[in-house]
Amino acid sequence: MSQSTRRAWLTALAGTTGLAAASRLASQYGLIPPFTNSLYAPGETLTYAAQRLITAQSMAREFSTSLISSLPVANGEPPNLPEYKKHQATGFSDWQLQVEGLVDKPGTFSMSRLKSFPSNSQITQLICEEGWSYIAQWTGVRLSRVLEQAGMRPDAKYVTYHSIEPGWLDTIDMAEALHPQTLVAYGMNGSSIPLGNGAPLRLRVPRQLGYKSIKYIHRLVVSDRLPEPNQAAGGLAFGYSWYAGI
Amino acid sequence: MPEANPRHCVLVRVTHWLTTIAFFALLVTGIELVISHPRFYWGEVGNVNTASLFDIPIPSSRAGVKTGYDYVLPDQNGWSRSLHFEAAWLVVFAALVYGIAGLINGHFRKHLLPANFSIAALLQEIRPHMRPQSRSGSYNLLQQLAYLSVIFGLFPLMIWTGLAMSPAFTSAFPLAVTVFGGHQSARTIHFFCTIALVLFVLIHVVMVIRTGLKQNLLAMTAGESRDTK
Numbered sequence: 088m089s090q091s092t093r094r095a096w097l098t099a100l101a102g103t104t105g106l107a108a109a110s111r112l113a114s115q116y117g118l119i120p121p122f123t124n125s126l127y128a129p130g131e132t133l134t135y136a137a138q139r140l141i142t143a144q145s146m147a148r149e150f151s152t153s154l155i156s157s158l159p160v161a162n163g164e165p166p167n168l169p170e171y172k173k174h175q176a177t178g179f180s181d182w183q184l185q186v187e188g189l190v191d192k193p194g195t196f197s198m199s200r201l202k203s204f205p206s207n208s209q210i211t212q213l214i215c216e217e218g219w220s221y222i223a224q225w226t227g228v229r230l231s232r233v234l235e236q237a238g239m240r241p242d243a244k245y246v247t248y249h250s251i252e253p254g255w256l257d258t259i260d261m262a263e264a265l266h267p268q269t270l271v272a273y274g275m276n277g278s279s280i281p282l283g284n285g286a287p288l289r290l291r292v293p294r295q296l297g298y299k300s301i302k303y304i305h306r307l308v309v310s311d312r313l314p315e316p317n318q319a320a321g322g323l324a325f326g327y328s329w330y331a332g333i
Numbered sequence: 334m335p336e337a338n339p340r341h342c343v344l345v346r347v348t349h350w351l352t353t354i355a356f357f358a359l360l361v362t363g364i365e366l367v368i369s370h371p372r373f374y375w376g377e378v379g380n381v382n383t384a385s386l387f388d389i390p391i392p393s394s395r396a397g398v399k400t401g402y403d404y405v406l407p408d409q410n411g412w413s414r415s416l417h418f419e420a421a422w423l424v425v426f427a428a429l430v431y432g433i434a435g436l437i438n439g440h441f442r443k444h445l446l447p448a449n450f451s452i453a454a455l456l457q458e459i460r461p462h463m464r465p466q467s468r469s470g471s472y473n474l475l476q477q478l479a480y481l482s483v484i485f486g487l488f489p490l491m492i493w494t495g496l497a498m499s500p501a502f503t504s505a506f507p508l509a510v511t512v513f514g515g516h517q518s519a520r521t522i523h524f525f526c527t528i529a530l531v532l533f534v535l536i537h538v539v540m541v542i543r544t545g546l547k548q549n550l551l552a553m554t555a556g557e558s559r560d561t562k
Contacts, residue, residue, distance in 0.1 A: 127412075130419025138501045145504035150377070158382035162397060212378065212516060214500050216410060217395060218370035219380035220516055294501045326411025332501030333418055 117260065120330050121245075121313045131328055138332045139262060147268050147293035150210045155276060156221035159213075161283025166252040166303055179279075179287035184233070184271065188247075188309035191238030198287060201273060204228040204236075209268055211293040213300065216331065223284075225291045226274030231265045234309065242311045247319060248290045249306040257301050258319045258329070259292060268293050271304070296331035298322055339556035345440065346553055348431040351423060356534070358420035363527060365413040368406055369394045373524060377515030386521060421495060428488060445484075447477050483533050487526055494523040 113119050118136035165171065174182050183195040206226055214220045234246070246264040249256040263269055270291040273280065280286045285302030292299040308314075316323045323329060341349070371389040372379070379385065381397060392402035394409065435441045447454075458474040472480070496502045497510040497519035513519045541549045551557040 127415035127419050130422050131415060133422050134418050138499075141505040142501050145501075147500060147504045148507050148510075154377060156378050156380075156383070160380045160382055212500070214498070214516060215370075215380075216366075216414060218366065218520055219372075220378050221380050221382075222378050294504050296500065322411070325408065326415070328411070328415050333414070333499050 117244075117262065121260075121319075127328070131330060134333055135330045138330075142294060142332065143262070145294070147209075147211050150212065150222050152210065152224070154222050155210060155224055159221045159223050159276070159284060160215075160219065161281070162215070162297075163283065165282040165286070166250075168251065171251055171303070174287070175282070182287045183305065184288060185306045186233065186237040186309070187307070189240040189243040189311060190234070190309050191240065193237065196233060196236075198273065201228050201233070201271060201288075204232055206274075207267075207270060208274075209270070209291075209293065211268070211291070213293075213297045215297040216327075224274075224276050225270055225272040225289075225293075226277075227270035227272035227288075227291065229267060230269045230271055230290065231267070233271055233307070234264065237307075237309075239309055243309045244311045245309070245313055245319075247308040247310065247314065248301055248304045249308070250301050250303045251305045252303055254321050255301055255303070256319070256321050257290075257299055258313060259295075259299065263292060263294065266294065294332055296333070298327065299331050338558045340552040340558060341556060342438075342440070343556060344431065344434050344438075346556055348427040349553055351427040352431075355420040355424040355427065356530070358416055359424070360527070360531070362413040362417040362420070365394075365409040366417065367524070368392075369408065369410050370398055371400065372398065373521045374517035375514070375521060376517055379517040421492070424488075425492060428492075432484075444472055445477050445481050447474055450474070479533065479536075483530070487530055487533070491523065491526045491530065494519045494526065498523065 110119075113132075113136060116139075118132075118139050120131050120135040165175070179198060182198050184201065185195045187193045205228070207229055208224055208226045210222060210224045212220050212222045230246070234243075243261065245258050245260055247256060247258040259269070268291075272285075272289045272291040273287055275281065275284055280289055285300075285304075288304045289302045290300060290304050313319045320327075320329055339346075367389065368391065371391050371393055372381075372385040373387055373389075374383065375386050381399070388400075391400065392404060392406050393400045394406040396405045454474055455478075462473070462475055493509065494513065496506075497513060498516060503510045503516075510516055510519050513522060548557070
């Protein structure tokens with residue numbers, strides 16, 4: 088083996104070992120996104136890893152009340168489901184949020200129980216992936232408090248949240264789920280959330296694009312790994328990336 | 334055979350074509366993303382319920398945007414956004430390699446920084462430039478200014494305004510967006526930078542063709558020397 092061949096082999100070996108070590112470290116620190124189309128895996132991994140590193144402690148921008156948009160976009164109709172209309176008729180007083188999966192106390196949270204917890208308000212911008220945006224005040228209970236109340240187990244890694252509208256669901260990692268601005272929101276601009284904006288409960292994830300803030304949520308599933316794509320995020324079927332902090 | 338004295342060093346040639354690939358991927362996917370909301374605004378917020386700064390008169394891929402057309406284009410945003418960011422990473426890496434190497438090996442100083450800049454020299458350069466016939470070995474003043482403003486002006490501004498639209502990025506660096514006056518301003522500047530870059534590429538390609546397409550392509554690929562043929 089000539090010296091240059093040996094050097095090439097050693098370089099390749101070091102490179103592979105380095106890559107393997109980097110990938111082990113990255114997955115240990117939660118820097119690898121769970122869902123990526125192989126073609127876009129390099130870009131999505133770089134974006135997710137970079138943003139997980141720089142946003143570890145960061146808070147979504149908040150605005151003054153004077154900047155609240157007077158006409159927030161509903162972007163869609165409320166669910167056309169008999170079950171939803173029944174709740175609508177009773178002012179959503181019997182709406183429940185079911186919590187299941189890796190929790191010690193699976194069960195349901197009533198609207199009044201959710202409102203009995205200390206409330207948090209934020210004036211943040213909802214930024215749609217299409218390019219438009221609006222600013223609104225959201226009031227609710229921190230998702231972290233709901234998870235704590237349900238007795239979330241330490242090995243939990245993801246929270247999937249389901250809309251009552253079939254096919255509308257999404258998943259966030261613990262970095263986002265436990266973030267102080269991630270709210271189970273029941274109020275918008277000082278009153279209940281309007282029908283078109285997600286009444287009565289909407290998961291508000293202000294550091295990610297609007298499609299992660301799912302409306303009409305009624306079920307949370309805590310897990311240590313992501314379920315099958317169709318059980319994790321509705322947008323994946325349409326080629327929408329799982330991570331939407333971008 | 335590699336030339337002893339290539340017109341463009343290998344680093345310039347490789348980063349040039351990587352940037353070319355990334356540019357077209359970014360352009361096509363960027364157009365697809367704009368189609369989902371072909372309205373532009375100034376300031377922090379903007380949506381179908383607010384007045385726009387200007388609209389692009391094209392149909393949209395969203396039924397909610399009133400464009401005057403009675404049909405809706407197919408939604409291409411999923412793959413477009415993924416490819417847009419993948420290509421953006423490619424351009425950032427190419428720019429870092431090109432930028433750091435250019436500073437170290439003196440590429441910017443030797444080839445792009447005008448030796449004697451004056452308005453008179455600029456005016457003198459414009460007239461013969463309208464009828465380019467021969468090509469001298471080094472860049473002329475207009476080329477130097479064009480390349481410098483694209484490399485150190487438009488490209489960084491493009492990446493910056495792109496990052497300024499990310500809710501996660503601005504949570505860590507709010508100043509990145511507030512200096513532009515808000516999210517929608519950043520988006521609008523991003524759009525105008527695109528127009529400027531497309532104009533640059535069009536003029537660049539026309540000039541490459543008019544000053545000897547074959548020779549220029551060989552120089553930027555195989556690395557032919559400035560003295561050959």
